[in-house]
Amino acid sequence: MSRIGCSLSMSYEFLIALRYLKAKRRQTFISLITLLSVAGVAVGVMALVVVIAVMTGAEKDFKARILGFQSHISVMKRGGGIDAPGQLLGVINGVEGVTVTAPFVYGQVMLRSAYGVSGAVLRGVDPLAPVTQIEGYPPERLEKRLERKAPSRGRPAAPGVVLGKELALNLGVGEGDMIYLISPKGMISPMGHVPSMRQFRVAGLFDSGMYEYDSAFAYIHIDDARSVFRLGEKVTGMDVWTDAPYEADRIREGILERIGPIYWARDWMQMNASLFSALKLEKAAMFVILILIVLVAAFNIASSLIMMVMEKTRDIAILKAMGAKDGSIMRIFVYQGTIIGMVGTSIGVMLGVVLCFILKNFKIIDLPKVYIFSTLPVRLEAMDVLVISLSAFCICFLATLYPAWQASRQNTVEAIRYG
Numbered sequence: 001m002s003r004i005g006c007s008l009s010m011s012y013e014f015l016i017a018l019r020y021l022k023a024k025r026r027q028t029f030i031s032l033i034t035l036l037s038v039a040g041v042a043v044g045v046m047a048l049v050v051v052i053a054v055m056t057g058a059e060k061d062f063k064a065r066i067l068g069f070q071s072h073i074s075v076m077k078r079g080g081g082i083d084a085p086g087q088l089l090g091v092i093n094g095v096e097g098v099t100v101t102a103p104f105v106y107g108q109v110m111l112r113s114a115y116g117v118s119g120a121v122l123r124g125v126d127p128l129a130p131v132t133q134i135e136g137y138p139p140e141r142l143e144k145r146l147e148r149k150a151p152s153r154g155r156p157a158a159p160g161v162v163l164g165k166e167l168a169l170n171l172g173v174g175e176g177d178m179i180y181l182i183s184p185k186g187m188i189s190p191m192g193h194v195p196s197m198r199q200f201r202v203a204g205l206f207d208s209g210m211y212e213y214d215s216a217f218a219y220i221h222i223d224d225a226r227s228v229f230r231l232g233e234k235v236t237g238m239d240v241w242t243d244a245p246y247e248a249d250r251i252r253e254g255i256l257e258r259i260g261p262i263y264w265a266r267d268w269m270q271m272n273a274s275l276f277s278a279l280k281l282e283k284a285a286m287f288v289i290l291i292l293i294v295l296v297a298a299f300n301i302a303s304s305l306i307m308m309v310m311e312k313t314r315d316i317a318i319l320k321a322m323g324a325k326d327g328s329i330m331r332i333f334v335y336q337g338t339i340i341g342m343v344g345t346s347i348g349v350m351l352g353v354v355l356c357f358i359l360k361n362f363k364i365i366d367l368p369k370v371y372i373f374s375t376l377p378v379r380l381e382a383m384d385v386l387v388i389s390l391s392a393f394c395i396c397f398l399a400t401l402y403p404a405w406q407a408s409r410q411n412t413v414e415a416i417r418y419g
Helices: 002-021 025-069 085-093 139-146 165-171 222-229 245-259 273-311 313-321 326-362 382-408 412-418
Strands: 073-077 098-112 117-125 160-164 178-189 192-206 217-221 237-242 263-267
Touching (some): 025 273, 073 245, 085 098, 117 165, 273 382
Parallel strands (some): 117 217, 160 192
Antiparallel strands (some): 073 237, 098 117, 098 237, 178 192
8 A cells, every 4th residue: 555655656747847848828938948948958068969979989990900011019128229139029929819919120220312301200011921010001902012023224222111101291302202211220440430321112102180190100020120220030029809898907917927027018009008198188178068968958948947936835834734744745846846947958869869970971070181081080989878878967966955855944924824
């Protein structure tokens, strides 16, 4: 019987709340405020869904671009190059989660063409490694690009180099042109230290979409890089790829346990921590700013409920005289405000999801070329939508508490006498 009574109590409170949402002739202004409250919540939630989806899409796109030409983990030796790369390669490959390991040579050089000079970060890579080490160059294509061309017209064979698009523009060269690579690892002559200089053929260009990489990096064959930096059989370090890129920190710790303290390692998230921190901070800031729209709508909900309480003073007194408790009166207005919040949140989520679908599939917004994206990168995640919905609902619920509490404190006798 107690359960039946509880359900009846809940039902009459909810029905009264629904009835109060329907405007009569003299309550038109209150109803208008209610509609504006619903619209405000809906607009705020819609803006939150779209903006957070764009921020998430930008973060995912950045990560995909970085992983397109950067290894998941880089292992290097403290104080110098790695003397026995084959032995270290076998040890790293034995770590759980590691899929591919490839040696690399790394250093700074100067590049000179007939039209200019530019500093560059030179990476010597193994084109036979079964991974894509440069954006847009699968292993078989990279091997063909970095191979030596046959001598022609008495000229010696020139090894190939793949340049970033912006770096090639700075040098004024294109595919097939010749450039000189100047390395500080030269030789001692009677004139003092003389940097070494070698001629390379521009075998290709890569475009990662990230200016910091496209304007600084140049790739050559690892054997040519060893010769340029006079390393002999040494290498600078090991590039490691894993089967779980987002767990690279855990796998990195496993590698360090195997290879010992004379080596150090960094994963791709550590190397790009400043970028990801900035994206997360911007995402959080946009969430806080846009949630203020929902907060303004919540104030509208509170004001409409306060006016509703003033309008329904006599009704509240009659309900109390019939035996309604303070908690029941409070629940009536909490239900009323909660319904407004739920309706506004639901409409906002639906509009936001629809708008995200349109932006993602129809690409109606074209961004200027100064951005790395040609259109808005939209990625809608269920967890983001859930957090937005719960946040909006909680704000709307909290906005109902004060008006509902004021309604429950109405004096029955005074309300009937002066209502």
